[in-house]
Amino acid sequence: MITNRNLIVLLAFSFVPLTDICEAVSTKMPAIYYGNQGWSMKDIQSFSSWVGKGPIVILLFTDWCNESMNNLFNYQLNNIWNNGSIPAITWEAFGCGGSSQPGIMSLVRNHTYDTYITQFGDRLKTWLAGMDGVLGNSDDRRAYLRLAHEMNGNWYPWSIGSTPQDYIWAWHYIHDLFANKSLDLTRLQWIWCVNNVDVGSYTAENYWVGEQYVDWMGIDGYNIGTSQSWSSWLNPSQIFDSMIARLQNLSSTKPICINEYASTSLSTGNISNITAKYDWLQKFCTYINNKQIIMTSYFNTDKETDWAIFGGVRGDSFFGNYSAYTAYRDCLQSNDWVIINSTNPRLISDEEFSGTVLNTTSTTTMVPTTTTSLTSSTASGTVSSTLVTIGLTTQTTPVTTANISTNSTIVIMTTTSVITTTDSTSTAVAIIFQCGIVSQNRLAMFIFMIMIFLNN
Numbered sequence: 054m055i056t057n058r059n060l061i062v063l064l065a066f067s068f069v070p071l072t073d074i075c076e077a078v079s080t081k082m083p084a085i086y087y088g089n090q091g092w093s094m095k096d097i098q099s100f101s102s103w104v105g106k107g108p109i110v111i112l113l114f115t116d117w118c119n120e121s122m123n124n125l126f127n128y129q130l131n132n133i134w135n136n137g138s139i140p141a142i143t144w145e146a147f148g149c150g151g152s153s154q155p156g157i158m159s160l161v162r163n164h165t166y167d168t169y170i171t172q173f174g175d176r177l178k179t180w181l182a183g184m185d186g187v188l189g190n191s192d193d194r195r196a197y198l199r200l201a202h203e204m205n206g207n208w209y210p211w212s213i214g215s216t217p218q219d220y221i222w223a224w225h226y227i228h229d230l231f232a233n234k235s236l237d238l239t240r241l242q243w244i245w246c247v248n249n250v251d252v253g254s255y256t257a258e259n260y261w262v263g264e265q266y267v268d269w270m271g272i273d274g275y276n277i278g279t280s281q282s283w284s285s286w287l288n289p290s291q292i293f294d295s296m297i298a299r300l301q302n303l304s305s306t307k308p309i310c311i312n313e314y315a316s317t318s319l320s321t322g323n324i325s326n327i328t329a330k331y332d333w334l335q336k337f338c339t340y341i342n343n344k345q346i347i348m349t350s351y352f353n354t355d356k357e358t359d360w361a362i363f364g365g366v367r368g369d370s371f372f373g374n375y376s377a378y379t380a381y382r383d384c385l386q387s388n389d390w391v392i393i394n395s396t397n398p399r400l401i402s403d404e405e406f407s408g409t410v411l412n413t414t415s416t417t418t419m420v421p422t423t424t425t426s427l428t429s430s431t432a433s434g435t436v437s438s439t440l441v442t443i444g445l446t447t448q449t450t451p452v453t454t455a456n457i458s459t460n461s462t463i464v465i466m467t468t469t470s471v472i473t474t475t476d477s478t479s480t481a482v483a484i485i486f487q488c489g490i491v492s493q494n495r496l497a498m499f500i501f502m503i504m505i506f507l508n509n
């Protein structure tokens with residue numbers, strides 16, 4: 054019934070992902086691994102033209118070797134940063150030339166690598182300080198550091214010959230060493246990244262280094278399809294659900310990212326099915342929205358199988374000479390993806406960099422001209438002509454307040470909210486959404502309330 058001064062409350066209970074609505078704020082950061090470790094940006098530039106926006110983060114791999122360190126800090130990181138992306142350094146505890154050094158975490162514990170680690174930290178600090186080499190001013194740079202990833206597998210030397218206790222000790226030691234160099238969270242973000250399944254003697258949980266030593270919790274996971282004799286086609290939820298739940302159990306506050314993911318096109322037997330891969334990419338796009346995964350890094354190189362979505366052996370279209378899967382590009386067209394801020398020398402905001410952007414409240418425009426009175430069993434609290442108080446239904450104390458300016462729609466990121474008013478003269482339209490905070494309610498039932506305060 055619409056009558057004078059009545060409140061119309063449209064209460065829709067839905068399983069729609071919160072992000073569909075909350076993304077008035079751009080939160081997601083496109084990332085990619087392009088295989089060339091920052092030596093050439095040519096393909097990345099073509100890739101960016103195809104997508105229509107550049108990758109915020111470019112993943113690379115480097116080993117524990119003096120010469121690699123020179124290349125990394127003199128050339129590779131500069132190329133990536135100067136071409137407008139933030140490097141994510143996968144710091145693989147291999148010896149020179151990728152030689153295996155089993156027990157390397159135990160050797161760190163024995164201080165065998167002190168010189169190397171200290172040098173790396175110093176070089177990193179200098180690089181992060183930017184052109185002038187002075188940490189703490191406007192030309193400072195940013196980087197992600199992904200140390201000794203996929204430790205819960207059994208294929209890397211940092212898992213072989215070292216115990217999880219060695220690993221945790223080494224992580225803490227290196228982390229503290231760098232923290233002591235004033236490499237704070239606005240410059241360096243640490244990614245602790247597991248394989249999507251445990252393989253070998255230890256679980257991801259065995260290797261958990263603790264919340265205070267981690268900024269992001271990462272996962273690597275692939276749809277290997279039928280490309281291997283032992284593998285089969287898996288959708289994103291089959292690949293990631295379980296580990297995401299486990300990581301959320303380790304920390305309810307740290308953002309989760311996917312540092313390596315890709316799909317083959319081999320869906321049945323040995324036969325490539327481009328449609329199947331296209332569909333998989335679409336599913337992944339929906340999946341990360343539902344799970345509020347805000348950084349995802351595509352492994353764009355045909356290595357074990359035809360992983361690439363751009364410039365690989367297959368695609369559903371061409372961009373120049375590059376074969377491409379349009380489902381990937383389509384996913385990145387919405388404006389909830391972070392783009393580089395060209396007037397910010399540090400490329401993105403601190404909140405975006407640290408994945409805390411979902412914690413901020415956003416307001417967009419459109420509402421009342423005057424205020425009106427409300428009589429409703431769900432209404433409580435007060436409203437002045439410009440101030441709206443939002444409170445939990447179960448709480449008497451308001452959790453959030455926001456001023457309604459002329460023609461503004463309020464989008465409040467909080468738990469179930471009620472808009473309240475005792476005023477008697479205005480027309481207001483307020484839309485209140487319950488949005489998930491990074492760690493909570495990733496895909497949850499939310500209450501979507503449209504409350505229209507009518508005045509005639």
Ligand SMILES: *[C@@H]1O[C@H](CO)[C@@H](O)[C@H](O)[C@H]1NC(C)=O
Pocket residue numbers: 092093094095131132133135136
């Ligand atoms: C971009 O990367 C290329 C390497 O492909 C490098 O030569 C060039 O200097 C970079 N651009 C800038 C502005 O530094």
Ligand SMILES: *[C@@H]1O[C@H](CO)[C@@H](O)[C@H](O)[C@H]1NC(C)=O
Pocket residue numbers: 118119149168
């Ligand atoms: C790396 O450099 C350090 C000091 O500059 C040196 O002590 C060490 O032996 C070098 N290691 C290798 C593998 O070259």
Ligand SMILES: *[C@@H]1O[C@H](CO)[C@@H](O)[C@H](O)[C@H]1NC(C)=O
Pocket residue numbers: 156157159160163
């Ligand atoms: C580290 O030192 C301990 C005690 O000195 C020793 O037992 C262990 O073998 C060493 N680890 C490696 C990998 O050398």
Ligand SMILES: *[C@@H]1O[C@H](CO)[C@@H](O)[C@H](O)[C@H]1NC(C)=O
Pocket residue numbers: 226227229230233
């Ligand atoms: C970091 O600094 C603290 C305080 O000065 C010191 O106790 C600690 O040993 C340092 N850690 C490392 C790994 O150097």
Ligand SMILES: *[C@@H]1O[C@H](CO)[C@@H](O)[C@H](O)[C@H]1NC(C)=O
Pocket residue numbers: 298299302
């Ligand atoms: C989370 O932790 C609880 C308590 O330790 C445990 O019972 C539950 O199985 C865990 N859930 C997952 C998904 O690991």
Ligand SMILES: *[C@@H]1O[C@H](CO)[C@@H](O)[C@H](O)[C@H]1NC(C)=O
Pocket residue numbers: 323
């Ligand atoms: C699958 O295809 C590849 C190349 O297309 C071929 O080398 C391989 O033998 C095939 N495997 C099977 C099991 O048919």
Ligand SMILES: *[C@@H]1O[C@H](CO)[C@@H](O)[C@H](O)[C@H]1NC(C)=O
Pocket residue numbers: 320321326327328329332
């Ligand atoms: C390829 O995959 C699509 C989508 O999964 C499916 O509908 C189609 O039947 C598949 N084609 C073949 C030849 O298997």
Ligand SMILES: *[C@@H]1O[C@H](CO)[C@@H](O)[C@H](O)[C@H]1NC(C)=O
Pocket residue numbers: 373374
């Ligand atoms: C495609 O590749 C051919 C041969 O390598 C080259 O001549 C041509 O210029 C390329 N075209 C584009 C659009 O890159």
Ligand SMILES: *[C@@H]1O[C@H](CO)[C@@H](O)[C@H](O)[C@H]1NC(C)=O
Pocket residue numbers: 394395396397398
């Ligand atoms: C871009 O960066 C500049 C400088 O840090 C900042 O003042 C401005 O608000 C940013 N713009 C956006 C849209 O975030």
Ligand SMILES: *[C@@H]1O[C@H](CO)[C@@H](O)[C@H](O)[C@H]1NC(C)=O
Pocket residue numbers: 306307308407408409412490491
């Ligand atoms: C978001 O805010 C909550 C509550 O204030 C806090 O506990 C959490 O650490 C924040 N999340 C991140 C990723 O900073």
Ligand SMILES: *[C@@H]1O[C@H](CO)[C@@H](O)[C@H](O)[C@H]1NC(C)=O
Pocket residue numbers: 439440454455456
């Ligand atoms: C609302 O606006 C009033 C007057 O401009 C101001 O004093 C008050 O701080 C604002 N409240 C909020 C929550 O922004």
Ligand SMILES: *[C@@H]1O[C@H](CO)[C@@H](O)[C@H](O)[C@H]1NC(C)=O
Pocket residue numbers: 459460
């Ligand atoms: C508010 O909306 C009305 C109707 O759409 C419009 O005429 C008015 O100019 C808007 N006021 C402001 C301040 O945007």
